[in-house]
Amino acid sequence: TRRHPAHRTALSMRQFHAKLTALDVPGCETFDPSDDSAFRGLVAWLEEQRIRHYAAADRAKLLDVNAAAWPEALRTYLADIRCPLLGTEAENDRGSVIEWLLSRAFGDTFKQAADSTAAAVRNPLDRLDFEADDFKRGVQELATLLKIPHYPDHKEVLKACCLLIAQRLSPESISRARDEAGKVRVEKIRLDEVPIGFDTAPGSRSGAELARILRLLYLADLRTLQTQINHAIVQVQAITADPKTDERLGKVGR
Incomplete structure (x- = not known):
């Protein structure tokens, strides 16, 4: 069964708005890709909030959506982010440009999230709550085990524990202590x-x-x-x- 072109267009618009919603684009419910002002605003928002190819200081021309030179700024931007539509007929198709930018925004957003997750995994200490009562009790128990005197600031006590462990409980220190055990220097x-x-x-x-x-x-x-x-x-x-x-x-x- 062949679908009517109008039905395919309605389905495409629903998918388009679903992508805008997933990216938290402001006013995504009423966005009209045929509206030049809305199109410019979307491109500027995607770069500033999702793609972030330019440094903040280099986005001025693209963010100036009311400037007469904005179309040239857009072309330069698409070239800088290596948009494959440049030099093809689709370059002048606003819908195709928006679709590609949305795909790029999704990719960059997921990459940033993955990088953040990887960083958290690499350094699990970043996820610790150093002011939690359980953490403070754990530091005090460690200090008691190492026979370090009590001190009001638990963070300083933790530093002292780390210092003592590094100096006295390193593999080299333990090996040296074993070698010198029972020996009397005369x-x-x-x-x-x-x-x-x-x-x-x-x-x-x-x-x-x-x-x-x-x-x-x-x-x-x-x-x-x-x-x-x-x-x-x-x-x-x-x-x-x-x-x-x-x-x-x-x-x-x-």
Whole structure:
């Protein structure tokens, strides 16, 4: 059964308006493709809201729909987006141009949505609610597990957790700790090479040796104190998440 041309035209218009509706084109229900003003407005809207081939600053001529030079701006635009209708009879068929632009708009819209979805999948942290109560509780539980002191700002606590994990729980750190486990470093030094720092009675060898032993014990206490100070600084900087201490060097600063 052959359909009457008028029936095919009505069906085509319904499909056309359905595409406009799917793209959320303003006034899609009453859009008339034969209306020159409506046609220009549609082209400008599709570029600005859906296709977005031009940078915002480069759309001025196409968006100036009342300008006498607008038809030339349209031709330049179609060439820039590589419309295959240019150079054919369909170039002057407004309906064909609109159909192609709508197809291009659909393609670009879906591509933008796919890119956004892919970006979200690549970085799942972007979907986290860092202010949610569950998230705050999780950070506090992690801090407790890592023995990091409580701090009011949960984000700073999270930074401290990340810092501690990176410094102390990396594969390299764990491997080094296993290699050094059970090993005791012993530094041998000749007692007579230790400077006393003061004079003793001539010929008093036992007095000099006793002074050297006391000096070594004093230096050992100082070293223990320095280690404790370094450890305290590291703990404080773990809270502020701004490490500037290298405790291996036994000093503060860069």
